[in-house]
Amino acid sequence: MSEKACHLISPPPASATQDTFGRVVDYLRVSITDRCNERCLYCMPEGYKGWERKPDHLTAEEIVRVVRVAAGMGFRKFRLTGGEPLVRADVPEIVRTMAAIPGVEHIGISTNGSKLGVLAQPLRDAGVGTVNVSLDALDPAVYRRITGGDLNAVLAGIRAAVAAGFERVKLNCVLMRGVNEHELWPLVLFAAEHGLPLRLIELMPVTTTDVLTEKNFMPVSEAMELLRLKDELIPQPDWRLGFGPAKYYQLKHTGARVGFIGAMTNLHFCETCNKMRLTADGKVRPCLGDHGEIDLREALRHASDDVAVRELLASALQRKPLEHQFRGSYQPCRPMTAIGG
Numbered sequence: 158m159s160e161k162a163c164h165l166i167s168p169p170p171a172s173a174t175q176d177t178f179g180r181v182v183d184y185l186r187v188s189i190t191d192r193c194n195e196r197c198l199y200c201m202p203e204g205y206k207g208w209e210r211k212p213d214h215l216t217a218e219e220i221v222r223v224v225r226v227a228a229g230m231g232f233r234k235f236r237l238t239g240g241e242p243l244v245r246a247d248v249p250e251i252v253r254t255m256a257a258i259p260g261v262e263h264i265g266i267s268t269n270g271s272k273l274g275v276l277a278q279p280l281r282d283a284g285v286g287t288v289n290v291s292l293d294a295l296d297p298a299v300y301r302r303i304t305g306g307d308l309n310a311v312l313a314g315i316r317a318a319v320a321a322g323f324e325r326v327k328l329n330c331v332l333m334r335g336v337n338e339h340e341l342w343p344l345v346l347f348a349a350e351h352g353l354p355l356r357l358i359e360l361m362p363v364t365t366t367d368v369l370t371e372k373n374f375m376p377v378s379e380a381m382e383l384l385r386l387k388d389e390l391i392p393q394p395d396w397r398l399g400f401g402p403a404k405y406y407q408l409k410h411t412g413a414r415v416g417f418i419g420a421m422t423n424l425h426f427c428e429t430c431n432k433m434r435l436t437a438d439g440k441v442r443p444c445l446g447d448h449g450e451i452d453l454r455e456a457l458r459h460a461s462d463d464v465a466v467r468e469l470l471a472s473a474l475q476r477k478p479l480e481h482q483f484r485g486s487y488q489p490c491r492p493m494t495a496i497g498g
């Protein structure tokens with residue numbers, strides 16, 4: 158395993174992108190489409206038809222304009238999400254233009270991997286640094302049951318991403334009891350074999366509250382117990398394999414690097430939040446688990462300069478909540494595919 162993968166964090170710079178709780182928020186997750194070529198159980202409700210109208214999607218120029226304004230304010234890290242971002246044909250061009258903006262230090266992509274086989278190298282060449290690939294199972298039938306998709310295309314995508322030489326490729330698995338707990342160990346072995354960090358993520362009721370039930374909700378503590386039946390988990394508190402909230406462990410015998418993301422059970426989950434989101438239809442959303450949104454699209458389409466866009470981004474930052482409402486009163490009004498994970 159390469160030492161380069163783990164580094165101690167340096168003290169954050171004092172920046173204009175501090176929220177009212179003193180958190181440095183310099184990471185913008187940019188959803189570039191609400192469309193997707195898969196139908197994941199926890200993201201897209203059965204028979205979903207609520208797609209945004211294409212004209213309501215931000216154009217490539219508008220996306221890049223928001224990134225430029227945000228970078229001017231002190232945002233440094235950007236991740237393209239969806240829906241499935243790679244269903245949008247102009248992704249490499251968007252990345253190339255973003256990479257040339259002063260202040261943009263990092264560009265990542267979160268994808269279901271099904272199109273990476275073809276796009277990994279062009280994305281790497283355009284300036285993408287890291288790729289997060291959703292991989293909820295290694296049994297083709299279980300994978301299809303969860304996503305409706307073809308596992309082989311995703312595995313080919315992961316191989317292509319590794320070959321393309323990204324700074325980091327990570328695997329994301331959403332935990333669902335009664336659906337994929339038997340897949341966790343095969344996923345750990347797969348991650349160890351390919352030298353890729355695996356993150357195990359608690360379900361969040363982003364799309365519908367019915368997606369999360371007593372029966373299927375698996376806390377990360379339960380996943381850890383399942384892995385402890387097979388290997389020893391060694392805490393790695395100094396590991397920062399990216400900019401997210403994962404708590405990492407190294408498995409003693411397999412050498413696998415496993416991160417746990419417990420948004421529901423970790424009561425301190427939001428304390429170090431560093432992000433905001435931009436939806437495909439131009440809303441800036443300070444928190445995944447709170448309904449607050451501010452519309453940037455009107456300003457992007459009607460304001461000649463960037464002052465209004467900057468002011469709207471700044472006001473979103475000032476209205477960022479301390480934490481999500483998933484454990485409380487959160488009633489979804491937008492599916493995950495329209496927010497971007």
Ligand code: SF4
Pocket residue numbers: 426427430431432443444445446447478479480481
């Ligand atoms: S749920 Fe909201 S506050 Fe918590 S980490 Fe996510 S975006 Fe930040």
